[in-house]
Amino acid sequence: xxxxxxLIGLLGAIGILDGRIFGQMMFERPLVMGPLVGLVLGDFxxxxxxxxxLELVWMGIVGVGSATPPDVTTGGILxxxxxxxxxxxxxxxxxxxxxxxxxxxxxxxxxxxxxxxxIHRADKYAEEGNTKKIVLMHWLAVGLFFLNGFVxxxxxxxxxxxxxxxxxxxxxxxxxxxxxxxxxxxxxxxxALLLQxxxxxxxxxxxxxxxxxxxxxxxxxxxxxxxxAIIAVVIYQLMPTDKDKEVLL
Amino acid sequence: xxxxxxxxxxxxxxxxLVDKKTLRRVFWRSFHLQGSFNYERMQALGxxxxxxxxxxxxxxxxxxxxxxxxxxxxxxxxxxxxxxxxMGISTAMEEKNAREKGVFxxxxxxxxxxxxxxxxxxxxxxxxxxTFRVIAAGIGISLASQGNILGxxxxxxxxxxxxxxxxxxxxxxxxxxxxxxxxxxxxxGNMEKVSYCAGILGLIVIGAxxxxxxxxxxxxxxxIQGAAVNLQDTLDQIMPNILPLGLTLxxxxxxxxxxxxxxxxxxxxxxxxLGKWAGIL
Numbered sequence: 185x186x187x188x189x190x191l192i193g194l195l196g197a198i199g200i201l202d203g204r205i206f207g208q209m210m211f212e213r214p215l216v217m218g219p220l221v222g223l224v225l226g227d228f229x230x231x232x233x234x235x236x237x238l239e240l241v242w243m244g245i246v247g248v249g250s251a252t253p254p255d256v257t258t259g260g261i262l263x264x265x266x267x268x269x270x271x272x273x274x275x276x277x278x279x280x281x282x283x284x285x286x287x288x289x290x291x292x293x294x295x296x297x298x299x300x301x302x303i304h305r306a307d308k309y310a311e312e313g314n315t316k317k318i319v320l321m322h323w324l325a326v327g328l329f330f331l332n333g334f335v336x337x338x339x340x341x342x343x344x345x346x347x348x349x350x351x352x353x354x355x356x357x358x359x360x361x362x363x364x365x366x367x368x369x370x371x372x373x374x375x376a377l378l379l380q381x382x383x384x385x386x387x388x389x390x391x392x393x394x395x396x397x398x399x400x401x402x403x404x405x406x407x408x409x410x411x412x413a414i415i416a417v418v419i420y421q422l423m424p425t426d427k428d429k430e431v432l433l
Numbered sequence: 434x435x436x437x438x439x440x441x442x443x444x445x446x447x448x449x450l451v452d453k454k455t456l457r458r459v460f461w462r463s464f465h466l467q468g469s470f471n472y473e474r475m476q477a478l479g480x481x482x483x484x485x486x487x488x489x490x491x492x493x494x495x496x497x498x499x500x501x502x503x504x505x506x507x508x509x510x511x512x513x514x515x516x517x518x519x520m521g522i523s524t525a526m527e528e529k530n531a532r533e534k535g536v537f538x539x540x541x542x543x544x545x546x547x548x549x550x551x552x553x554x555x556x557x558x559x560x561x562x563x564t565f566r567v568i569a570a571g572i573g574i575s576l577a578s579q580g581n582i583l584g585x586x587x588x589x590x591x592x593x594x595x596x597x598x599x600x601x602x603x604x605x606x607x608x609x610x611x612x613x614x615x616x617x618x619x620x621x622g623n624m625e626k627v628s629y630c631a632g633i634l635g636l637i638v639i640g641a642x643x644x645x646x647x648x649x650x651x652x653x654x655x656x657i658q659g660a661a662v663n664l665q666d667t668l669d670q671i672m673p674n675i676l677p678l679g680l681t682l683x684x685x686x687x688x689x690x691x692x693x694x695x696x697x698x699x700x701x702x703x704x705x706x707l708g709k710w711a712g713i714l
Contacts, residue, residue: 303478362714370701372680390633
């Protein structure tokens with residue numbers, strides 16, 4: 185179990201560092217972390233499926249602007265891991281992942297607060313023209329983020345599995361079934377969050393167009409995306425033309 | 434006024450002090466943007482980290498270097514994927530500052546950074562978070578929910594192709610013609626056109642996902658004059674998936690009212706359990 189805990193801890197660190205020093209390549213998302221957790225714990229397929237479920241739930245949760253969102257990396261990793269370790273489905277994963285993500289969020293907030301001291305010291309080194317020390321300040325903060333990812337996931341696996349198993353077995357059926365209902369509703373929250381970013385009165389018909397294409401014609405996401413891209417390009421061309429338009433492309 | 438200065442620099446862009454190799458280092462270091470993220474100045478230290486190779490090259494004199502280092506420790510926050518574009522612009526301006534010492538207004542370097550980060554974050558968020566990621570995840574999830582590992586792989590590939598392309602090219606666009614490009618986009622309103630059309634694509638895809646990925650139904654039966662009527666069947670006749678659509682729009686309204694995401698998450702769990710217990714969900 186210690187080896188597994190270390191490996192899962194490292195996955196957590198990679199996930200958190202993805203948005204920090206790997207340019208946010210999306211390794212942090214449950215859709216990617218789920219299968220990796222499955223690989224470590226010996227149940228690849230469950231990892232993939234639970235990862236997909238949690239991704240859907242948290243689709244809209246992403247660090248936009250200055251806010252620190254719920255930690256979907258740690259929530260996703262531990263949720264998936266506990267679902268595999270207790271042999272239960274995605275609804276248990278969700279029930280555990282949501283509070284874990286909120287708890288881990290406060291850890292992330294703590295790190296971002298402590299990091300303020302590093303930039304103050306960097307100010308001093310900038311004054312001296314000492315780039316080596318500035319780089320060191322940067323890496324110290326990276327180190328904190330590493331711990332931010334490693335520690336909760338490592339401890340979660342090491343200490344949590346038996347506790348979690350006990351809790352899972354004690355949950356009454358109405359609650360697990362209710363959690364399944366909640367799990368099905370959660371993606372709506374994700375889409376509502378995405379709408380917050382893009383929805384305006386003027387653009388609203390396009391949202392209902394996408395909905396209609398899927399519901400009435402039974403189209404998958406890929407064909408809808410292709411149709412959407414064509415519509416977007418056509419509308420771009422129809423908008424008032426000017427000769428400098430090519431500059432962007 | 435600043436724009437005029439910069440345009441002039443672009444015209445006089447002979448004897449460049451910064452070579453392609455150093456710019457490529459800025460590209461790679463731009464991945465570090467949020468490595469030392471903090472609440473006071475957000476991505477500032479990461480931004481400086483990416484600029485250090487340039488500044489070391491441009492300012493051999495310690496006092497000049499110190500001034501430049503301090504300059505890039507000011508507040509900065511934007512969508513990480515578009516940051517390399519701003520770094521390219523900063524590079525071009527620092528180069529001009531180094532070449533025309535004393536003549537160039539070095540405070541304009543930060544002025545441009547600050548002016549750019551807001552609009553670029555708007556465009557970057559709607560492209561990368563609202564469009565590329567949503568489409569890639571939508572396709573990835575539909576495969577992965579059947580237990581297919583291709584879901585995760587496709588998600589990463591579909592997202593990262595435009596990500597790497599724009600991040601890499603952005604560095605050089607920013608350096609070579611960043612400010613002229615941006616000012617022409619702003620003047621002609623092309624920037625708004627592009628983000629408007631990205632919004633269209635994003636909304637169509639989000640609409641389709643609302644229709645396919647939210648499974649929200651009711652088992653409730655109402656008895657009318659002794660005959661049991663299944664409420665879900667009736668709703669389906671009005672419009673398929675009307676409940677998921679209604680739920681999404683309701684949550685959207687709650688978010689607009691300023692209710693916190695965490696509260697809504699807990700609320701959903703409570704509604705799910707209570708609804709199941711009462712037999713209406």
